Amino acid sequence: MTTPLTTSSTLATTADGTGDDGTRGAWLLVAQREIVTRAMNKAFAIGLVVSLVVIAALAAFFTWQSSRVDTYAVAVAGTDATAVASVTAAAELAATEDAGTEIDLLEVTDDDAARAALSGGEADVWLHPGDDGWVLVGEREPDGVVSRLLGTAVEQQVLAANAEAAGTTVAELSAGAELTTEALDPEAMGDQALFFASFALAFLFFAGAITSGSMIASSVVEEKQSRLVEIIATAVPLRQLLAGKIIGSSVIAVGQNLLFAGVGLAAVAASPISIALPALSTSLIWFVVFFAVGFLALAALYAVAGALASRAEDLQYTSTPMTMLVMGVYFLTFTASGSFLTVLSYVPVANVVAMPVRVLSGDASWWEPVLSLAGLAAFAVLALLVSERAFRGALMQTGGRISWKQALRSER
Structure with missing residues (x-):
């Protein structure tokens, strides 16, 4: 219940000098x-x-969520130099982008060992060459950021190998294709x-x-x-x-x-x-x-x-x-x-x-x-x-x- 504000006399006394009726x-x-x-x-x-x-x-x-870093272990057969180089390059890209993702290389002896590491939880994904390109395998659909980083790294490694085989360099092949970004209001x-x-x-x-x-x-x-x-x-x-x-x-x-x-x-x-x-x-x-x-x-x-x-x-x-x-x-x-x-x-x-x-x-x-x-x-x-x-x-x-x-x- 609301308590009374004041009585007429109290108000007049309190507001004395504010008006003739004391209520102004x-x-x-x-x-x-x-x-x-x-x-x-x-x-x-x-x-x-x-x-x-x-x-x-x-x-x-x-x-905390925005500063949190997720680490992903990528299994590759140690005998596959291109896969090893791709994972290393992907780890460097992740560090450069500061995307809250870290990529660790897990070298195993062969494909069977990679499958075992994936099934046992030691690895999050397994990268290996397929019949037409490269395959990234996970227990479930691989993380989108990891897939993008590894895809970019694999593309760079394969492009470098193809350029060397053709007697040229990646820099010559990609001359003029670099895209930079800028903001009018940073x-x-x-x-x-x-x-x-x-x-x-x-x-x-x-x-x-x-x-x-x-x-x-x-x-x-x-x-x-x-x-x-x-x-x-x-x-x-x-x-x-x-x-x-x-x-x-x-x-x-x-x-x-x-x-x-x-x-x-x-x-x-x-x-x-x-x-x-x-x-x-x-x-x-x-x-x-x-x-x-x-x-x-x-x-x-x-x-x-x-x-x-x-x-x-x-x-x-x-x-x-x-x-x-x-x-x-x-x-x-x-x-x-x-x-x-x-x-x-x-x-x-x-x-x-x-x-x-x-x-x-x-x-x-x-x-x-x-x-x-x-x-x-x-x-x-x-x-x-x-x-x-x-x-x-x-x-x-x-x-x-x-x-x-x-x-x-x-x-x-």
Whole structure:
């Protein structure tokens, strides 16, 4: 049960000097109460700690996974010089590429010994010449990276032997065929890293919006169901009550995301994609700004959802539109790409995630986040104005669920 905010006399004393009626600064008291109540809530504190531990554990796991080296033993008959040379060359390629794979040479006496080593687990694959080319044998389908490295090495060895037989060299045969690569933006993230970063931003939005939005809706309906709001309304104008709840829940939501983002950045700094840290940091700054503005609108809508309900049981129904909106943004933004992502980056609420993702990918010009943020701010102002009217119209009505239409028509 929610505890009383204050009495009229206490509020007037506390807010002394802020206005003739002593209520002009009441929103600040409401905001402080929302923050303190949430911070001291044991379930919230435990959930926050668990979330931070899970994020840190996942980051540590992926960092370990990315730095892990898999070793493969390749069996060859010691009498086959080409096979031995190919495995040695493949091992050098693996070391050069730093692909997380090591290749070890296991020389055996003959093919029967190679089969025995493969069956006994001493070797992972067996390389030997076939009727037309070379064969790589494994207990099951050989690893793709190992197959590629050995295939390249065998091709190089055979090409060198054929060139020598033809009286030329590999360098002459392959003159002009060398391919080099370069990146216009060396710090740009790869597709896989960009996908995981997009998912992380979408999840931060989802977690912050759902948990803090549900908090403000539950707070409103609890006060309404217990009739406590009737006491609060004698001391606090409903407009300021709404403002305090929005600001208090917004501080909690933004603070929670800053904690999560901080842990994530620390994990990236210790991972192989640390080169993308500057771009990721810029994207996270934009995300926090967008989220802070966008959540003002969501918090207002969730507060109205609480006001439309007369009992806690009604809340699931009245908050469904906001829940669907948040889930829609979550699923659409981290899966979107190309022109669709560009469109979403200008759609209010969806742009909370979509525009920072475009900033991260380097696809957005400097002015695009500014323009998108202006559109989100305009939407937030409109949502606040409409929600404030609906909140005042619905909060004091009891007896069942109230529709948005009824709330907007009611005057208080």
